[in-house]
Amino acid sequence: MGWLIPKSSTPILCPCDNTSTISKRHFFLSCPLLHSNLELLDLLLRQRFKNYTRPELPATEIDFLLNLLPKKFNSFQRQHWRHTWPVLNQLLFEIDKLSHPAATFDNEPTPGQLVFVHCSDTLSATQDINSA
Ligand SMILES: [Zn+2]
DSSP: OTTTSOOOSSOOBOTTTSSSBOOHHHHHHTOHHHHHHHHHHHHHHHHHOTTOOOOOTTSOHHHHHHTTOOSSGGGGGSTTHHHHHHHHHHHHHHHHHHHOTTSOOOOOOSTTHHHHHHHHHHHHHHHHHHHO
16 A cells, blocks of 8 residues: 555645644544544455454555455456445545645446456356357
8 A cells, every 4th residue: 555645745635624744644533534444344355254454553444455356357247346446446546635635536437347248248258158
């Protein structure tokens, strides 16, 4: 996650209270701007993984999920990814925006949408080939 949260000599204040410095610790332990999506992701992971426990810093829910990325693209259609991938994308986007307040961000499609549209296209193309 170090690649996402900048380490700067000038502290960046989080807009949640304009006093907390942007950091992994702030985002994952106390930032109200990320709280609901972190709670949702934690809930989804507890539902999908029997022995899941919330990681303790420096590990995070995001690290947990990134370590599970499937080797085959079509695997996003199965398992937990249909639920967890959009939340993961939204969290990464929020962290990116909060960590780079001077940056301009283009409008984004619905989090995770591009993966599932691509999976559907790939799946239907595969079915067409198999039925021919
Ligand atoms: Zn904050």
